[in-house]
Amino acid sequence: MKRNQFILSLLGAGAITFSAFTTDPSLTLRLDDDTKPYDTKTFTGTISAVRAETSGGSLTVEGTSGSGAKVELYVRPNNWNGRNELDKAEIEERLKEYDVNIRQEGSTIIATAKRRSNDNNWKRSLSIGFKIYTPRTVSTTLRTSGGSIRLSDIAGNQDFRTSGGSLHLTKVEGDISGQTSGGSIHLDRCRNDRDGRIDLQTSGGSIHAQASEGKMRLHTSGGSIELNDLQGTIDARTSGGSVRGSDIAGTLKAGTSGGSVRLANVSGSLDASTSAGSIEVSLTKLGDYVRLSTTAGSVRVKMPMNKGLDLDLSGNRVEVGTLTNFSGSHEKDRVRGKINGGGVPVEIAASSGSVYLNR
Structure with missing residues (x-):
């Protein structure tokens, strides 16, 4: 309902036509x-x-130290129309087919560009974008079907979608929800507020997240995931690539259906799985559990053994380092038992591969 009301308000607003813009005549x-x-x-x-x-x-939305706002309008020829440049006269002629609206309503900046008719020659279409400079505390609602979205140096509720571009977030705080169907995701120095989360997903690209903290959901259907220097509760999943990361603290759930999992210097609770690759993990400090599983590869883990543990390891072959204060069964393909009286559950399974613990 809110989405429909927003669109209706845009369609009902007076549009700024091409003749209202002032440009360099030699542009x-x-x-x-x-x-x-x-x-x-x-x-x-x-x-x-x-x-x-x-x-x-x-x-693009970029936070600044000022209290007002500035909107820059960018017009480019689309890269499928056989031209790589346009002069001023042709820009103005093509802009007659668009409604471009830039205005302020109360404390909200509104910037929209829409073609008036879908029947016009697609070879004359334009790529119209906006760069918006605002105070640092600002909420956004952004939609584009043909370009990337960039947010930097802002704090607030962020809601954005694109069907044909990448997502770039740098130093963004708040409740963050973003989605793309055709691009990658880059997250750098971001954090969510106490009651929110960072929720980002793509259907056709990779995800790279670094130096960020909070509750995160990072999902892709068609690319790899790289995680570096993260803190918090992290859910990272891909259907078509590998998962790699280092220096992660908190709770991590990582999964892939089409690649390997490589994680280094993990501190906290870990649940990692793959259907088509191997797993290699190093933990520096244990959390509430360790759960690792693969159906088409081996699992190799290095972790501290000075706490109470409940071991359940299975694979075609299971090899472990020295087990101190261990009680239980130790067989070629299965190790089950307790270390130091039991405690943290450690469940590692390789359906068609070997398991190596501290080896």
Whole structure:
């Protein structure tokens, strides 16, 4: 319902047409040049939210130390229309087919670009994007079907979607929800607030997260996952790639259906699985449990053994280092028992491979 109301409000608003923009008369826009804005508008007063929507370009929101806002409009030829540059006259002619709206409503900045008719020649289509500079505390609602989304140096509730680009987040705080169907995800120095989480997913790209903390859900259906220097509760899953990471503290659940799992310097609770690869893990400190499983590879683990443990290890072959204060059974393909009287459950299974613990 909120989504429909938002769209209706945009359609009902007065649009700024191409003739309202002031540009350099010698301006020529190229596919490889996104440094020159076609137009810039500034706004004053209290700014607490941004709503932006475009069908063919990228969206950027960057926090600054000021209290107002600035919106830069970028216009580029689409890279499938046989041209790599446009002059001012042709830009203005093509913009007649679009409604471009940049305005302030109360404390909200609204920036939208929409083609008026779907029947127009696709070879004349444009990529129209926005770069929006705001105060650091701001919430966003962003939608684009043909470009990337970038957020940096902001704090608040962030909700963004793209069907054809990547997601880039740098120093973003708050309740974060983002999705792309055709690009990668990059997360750097981000954190969620106490009651929220970082929820990012892609259907066609890799995920790279680093130097971030909080409750995170990082899912991809078509790429690898790399995790470095993370703290918190992390759920990382892929259906088509490997999972790699280092220096992770807290609770980690990592899974893949199409690759290996490689994790180093993990401190905390760990649940990792793969259906088509091996697992190699080093833990520096144990949490509440260790659960590792693979159906098509081996498992190799290095971990401290100075706490009470409940071991359950199984594979075609199970090899373990020295077991001190161990009571239980030790066979070629199975080790079950307690160390130091029992405690943390350690469950490791390799259906068609070997298990190596501290070997």
